[in-house]
Amino acid sequence: MSEAGGALGCGSPVPQRAPWNLVAAATALYLVSATSVWTAGATPMNREEKQKLGNQVLEMFDHAYGNYMEHAYPADELMPLTCRGRVRGQEPSRGDVDDALGKFSLTLIDSLDTLVVLNKTKEFEDAVRKVLRDVNLDNDVVVSVFETNIRVLGGLLGGHSLAIMLKEKGEYMQWYKDELLQMAKQLGYKLLPAFNTTSGLPYPRINLKFGIRKPEARTGTETDTCTACAGTLILEFAALSRFTGATIFEEYARKALDFLWEKRQRSSNLVGVTINIHTGDWVRKDSGVGAGIDSYYEYLLKAYVLLGDDSFLERFNTHYDAIMRYISQPPLLLDVHIHKPMLNARTWMDALLAFFPGLQVLKGDIRPAIETHEMLYQVIKKHNFLPEAFTTDFRVHWAQHPLRPEFAESTYFLYKATGDPYYLEVGKTLIENLNKYARVPCGFAAMKDVRTGSHEDRMDSFFLAEMFKYLYLLFADKEDIIFDIEDYIFTTEAHLLPLWLSTTNQRVSKKNTTSEYTELDDSNFDWTCPNTQILFPNDPLYAQSIREPLKNVVDKSCPRGIIRVREESFRSGAKPPLRARDFMATNPEHLEILKKMGVSLIHLKDGRVQLVQHAIQAASSIDAEDGLRFMQEMIELSSQQQKEQQLPPRAVQIVSHPFFGRVVLTAGPAQFGLDLSKHKETRGFVASSKPYNGCSELTNPEAVMGKIALIQRGQCMFAEKARNIQNAGAIGGIVIDDNEGSSSDTAPLFQMAGDGKDTDDIKIPMLFLFSKEGSIILDAIREYEEVEVLLSDKAKDRDPEMENEEQPSSENDSQNQSAEQIISISQAVDLVDQEAPEESSLSSHSDSSPADTDNAASISPAEQTLNPMENQEPTSLDGECTDLDNQPQEQSETEEDSNPNVSWGKKVQPIDSILADWNEDIEAFEMMEKDEL
Numbered sequence: 036m037s038e039a040g041g042a043l044g045c046g047s048p049v050p051q052r053a054p055w056n057l058v059a060a061a062t063a064l065y066l067v068s069a070t071s072v073w074t075a076g077a078t079p080m081n082r083e084e085k086q087k088l089g090n091q092v093l094e095m096f097d098h099a100y101g102n103y104m105e106h107a108y109p110a111d112e113l114m115p116l117t118c119r120g121r122v123r124g125q126e127p128s129r130g131d132v133d134d135a136l137g138k139f140s141l142t143l144i145d146s147l148d149t150l151v152v153l154n155k156t157k158e159f160e161d162a163v164r165k166v167l168r169d170v171n172l173d174n175d176v177v178v179s180v181f182e183t184n185i186r187v188l189g190g191l192l193g194g195h196s197l198a199i200m201l202k203e204k205g206e207y208m209q210w211y212k213d214e215l216l217q218m219a220k221q222l223g224y225k226l227l228p229a230f231n232t233t234s235g236l237p238y239p240r241i242n243l244k245f246g247i248r249k250p251e252a253r254t255g256t257e258t259d260t261c262t263a264c265a266g267t268l269i270l271e272f273a274a275l276s277r278f279t280g281a282t283i284f285e286e287y288a289r290k291a292l293d294f295l296w297e298k299r300q301r302s303s304n305l306v307g308v309t310i311n312i313h314t315g316d317w318v319r320k321d322s323g324v325g326a327g328i329d330s331y332y333e334y335l336l337k338a339y340v341l342l343g344d345d346s347f348l349e350r351f352n353t354h355y356d357a358i359m360r361y362i363s364q365p366p367l368l369l370d371v372h373i374h375k376p377m378l379n380a381r382t383w384m385d386a387l388l389a390f391f392p393g394l395q396v397l398k399g400d401i402r403p404a405i406e407t408h409e410m411l412y413q414v415i416k417k418h419n420f421l422p423e424a425f426t427t428d429f430r431v432h433w434a435q436h437p438l439r440p441e442f443a444e445s446t447y448f449l450y451k452a453t454g455d456p457y458y459l460e461v462g463k464t465l466i467e468n469l470n471k472y473a474r475v476p477c478g479f480a481a482m483k484d485v486r487t488g489s490h491e492d493r494m495d496s497f498f499l500a501e502m503f504k505y506l507y508l509l510f511a512d513k514e515d516i517i518f519d520i521e522d523y524i525f526t527t528e529a530h531l532l533p534l535w536l537s538t539t540n541q542r543v544s545k546k547n548t549t550s551e552y553t554e555l556d557d558s559n560f561d562w563t564c565p566n567t568q569i570l571f572p573n574d575p576l577y578a579q580s581i582r583e584p585l586k587n588v589v590d591k592s593c594p595r596g597i598i599r600v601r602e603e604s605f606r607s608g609a610k611p612p613l614r615a616r617d618f619m620a621t622n623p624e625h626l627e628i629l630k631k632m633g634v635s636l637i638h639l640k641d642g643r644v645q646l647v648q649h650a651i652q653a654a655s656s657i658d659a660e661d662g663l664r665f666m667q668e669m670i671e672l673s674s675q676q677q678k679e680q681q682l683p684p685r686a687v688q689i690v691s692h693p694f695f696g697r698v699v700l701t702a703g704p705a706q707f708g709l710d711l712s713k714h715k716e717t718r719g720f721v722a723s724s725k726p727y728n729g730c731s732e733l734t735n736p737e738a739v740m741g742k743i744a745l746i747q748r749g750q751c752m753f754a755e756k757a758r759n760i761q762n763a764g765a766i767g768g769i770v771i772d773d774n775e776g777s778s779s780d781t782a783p784l785f786q787m788a789g790d791g792k793d794t795d796d797i798k799i800p801m802l803f804l805f806s807k808e809g810s811i812i813l814d815a816i817r818e819y820e821e822v823e824v825l826l827s828d829k830a831k832d833r834d835p836e837m838e839n840e841e842q843p844s845s846e847n848d849s850q851n852q853s854a855e856q857i858i859s860i861s862q863a864v865d866l867v868d869q870e871a872p873e874e875s876s877l878s879s880h881s882d883s884s885p886a887d888t889d890n891a892a893s894i895s896p897a898e899q900t901l902n903p904m905e906n907q908e909p910t911s912l913d914g915e916c917t918d919l920d921n922q923p924q925e926q927s928e929t930e931e932d933s934n935p936n937v938s939w940g941k942k943v944q945p946i947d948s949i950l951a952d953w954n955e956d957i958e959a960f961e962m963m964e965k966d967e968l
């Protein structure tokens with residue numbers, strides 16, 4: 036999500052007034068000059084330091100953009116690990132995420148106005164020429180209407196907005212004759228067939244060349260779309276109409292918004308996540324401010340700012356009131372059911388909601404914005420990035436992080452609103468973390484798992500469109516930007532649209548809101564718009580005073596503190612709860628206890644049993660605590676069993692020039708040979724064995740002697756390969772998958788089994804890499820000949836030795852800083868033995884593996900497998916919550932009331948409904964991937 040513009044506004048009902056005036060007034064109200072900083076609280080940051088950070092952002096942008104242009108353009112995206120372009124159809128499909136890619140040089144278009152904000156006018160001029168010369172919008176490819184609108188249409192319009200601004204200034208873009216606008220119009224017409232539904236809600240996808248109806252279009256059978264997908268069009272479509280005079284775009288976007296408003300749940304005034312585009316029925320009735328809904332709310336408020344239509348503000352305020360009533364549980368924002376808004380729909384939050392504090396700033400509701408932002412920052416400090424989803428007690432629920440900009444966006448707006456230098460420090464941390472953990476030699480790579488620091492071969496275009504804009508603007512003073520940012524509003528993709536559009540080509544008829552909407556009671560909103568001129572000057576520590584009580588909110592929430600106190604009460608005579616080790620899935624009494632504890636038992640198709648806890652569904656707070664402990668114990672039990680039979684993934688880290696430890700490849704371990712978890716890592720240069728499959732005595736022992744041999748998978752047992760390279764003098768081996776294109780991105784990692792015989796004779800460490808990861812080493816050999824790697828159980832920080840080996844990289848500070856870091860491609864998945872038939876005769880091993888899904892059914896009830904990755908309650912194994920032993924005991928009794936995770940007043944749900952909730956959670960994950968890239 037991105038935020039409404041440089042413009043900060045007040046959400047209180049505002050009498051008829053041109054939006055520009057609103058913006059100007061709001062700016063006067065809320066802006067504490069970015070150059071002035073507090074003299075108390077966070078340490079002020081001087082101009083020099085801000086400039087240094089701004090320069091660092093510029094350098095980082097150059098690194099990302101430069102690598103995209105050099106190695107990926109004209110492809111849609113850069114693949115920063117393999118340093119090439121992502122071309123749809125040429126890479127393994129990632130499902131709906133790929134619907135953003137339309138073979139239209141997405142990243143270039145999405146970056147256009149960022150170039151101007153970052154004062155790279157010359158580069159902007161070049162980029163515009165390239166777009167005009169190279170981009171084709173008529174490809175036979177099915178794209179997401181939502182993504183194409185916010186990224187491509189928005190990108191073209193943002194580019195046009197700044198092109199005409201520059202042209203008017205008289206130096207750059209003098210040749211420009213609205214060509215970007217013409218492209219935008221062409222694209223607008225291409226998207227219009229998507230609105231051909233009775234409801235006026237757009238289809239989620241469209242074929243750029245063939246539209247929707249024709250058979251060649253290969254789309255148009257969908258029935259559902261997400262609310263954000265249908266409700267995030269008005270800014271771009273209205274801008275297109277007003278720039279061109281073609282009113283049809285604004286009309287269509289307004290119609291979709293009108294329909295969504297009509298369909299809001301009337302008693303709660305909330306909207307669901309997914310809606311049927313033909314019937315208007317809510318398909319998913321859960322409601323939050325993150326994935327699937329986020330930018331619908333954003334666009335209502337910003338449409339008011341841009342278009343000056345009061346009905347949008349009225350709608351926004353009505354929804355906002357409902358959000359604050361039901362969803363907001365400061366500092367949390369928790370999804371609820373639209374029909375039963377007092378009932379939480381889940382116990383975790385997604386990363387997209389991080390935009391919301393920024394929107395609250397625009398609304399003028401600073402306090403909850405500060406609170407939520409602070410909570411998010413603490414989660415970030417724990418994991419370096421915001422995981423895609425995290426539980427109400429701040430454990431990782433979904434560990435990815437695709438370099439989303441929402442938190443940076445909110446940080447920028449909070450700094451604008453408060454002037455508190457604390458937010459500059461936050462921005463500095465974001466910069467450091469990006470350089471330290473996401474920067475790779477060829478750009479910035481998304482995090483595959485924030486807990487391990489592993490990477491995905493992915494750099495989304497929004498990283499350039501939004502992240503760098505907000506970070507740069509955070510540290511920039513007015514004079515650092517070549518135009519007045521306050522004259523523009525940011526779209527959800529952070530594209531800039533000029534506020535003067537509000538008074539241009541206003542030919543679209545507005546709905547007569549007065550007949551339809553009852554006059555709003557202003558008193559509802561009094562509190563939403565604090566006058567910061569009163570708040571801040573009188574109390575310069577205002578923001579800090581709101582943050583202070585939340586200082587340890589993330590650490591404090593660990594349930595172990597609660598559990599410890601419960602143990603005290605058992606000592607005083609109460610009946611001890613059911614222990615995981617005693618649990619029998621066939622014992623009806625045990626099942627009854629589980630239900631009381633809010634724990635549901637799910638029989639998975641593959642025969643395993645999964646336990647899920649919803650604390651809010653427990654019969655009482657005590658039962659919920661028992662449930663938490665039970666789950667914790669079950670995880671420990673399960674992981675103990677798994678540990679006994681399974682080996683965790685290993686790391687292959689390339690340490691020689693120019694990688695210097697920054698590339699880490701996740702590798703599968705072997706059930707034989709040196710155990711890297713017990714021994715020091717093995718370091719050595721790599722050499723390919725001959726024969727490459729390693730299935731017979733090596734013909735090149737001199738080449739592999741003292742080195743780590745590379746061997747191809749297949750044709751004989753893993754153990755046989757190991758023996759052959761060991762006999763040739765190798766000190767380790769890496770088996771590379773022969774299945775071309777395989778990757779830990781798409782396949783579960785597994786461990787290499789032995790050959791059913793005694794493998795004690797194998798002394799060297801052996802690791803397995805999928806083909807994509809393996810080819811990174813093979814490519815490195817081709818390019819650099821001498822490639823040294825480290826085989827270990829976990830990636831190591833770059834050691835002093837590597838430091839010394841690194842060539843003085845340059846005058847460039849941030850480059851040096853980033854070089855301390857690690858890149859990894861890995862897969863945080865359960866290890867599953869997927870041995871190829873010819874290589875897996877060790878049936879005794881695989882039979883006993885708890886990760887072997889075919890065998891899980893035979894596990895006795897007391898040993899039922901619990902999959903921690905799929906639990907909704909605090910059941911993760913990442914050990915994030917271990918330091919609560921010092922928490923004061925009163926947390927046990929008092930914290931439950933304040934802990935939104937434990938809503939005791941709420942009714943216990945029947946098992947069916949628990950299962951339904953669980954399914955909704957899974958759907959929610961799918962939706963996040965599908966609708967929110």
Ligand code: DMJ
Nearest residue numbers: 036037330439497527528
């Ligand atoms: C962006 O494309 C937009 O901000 C969108 O509204 C939500 N998701 C991404 C960034 O995370």
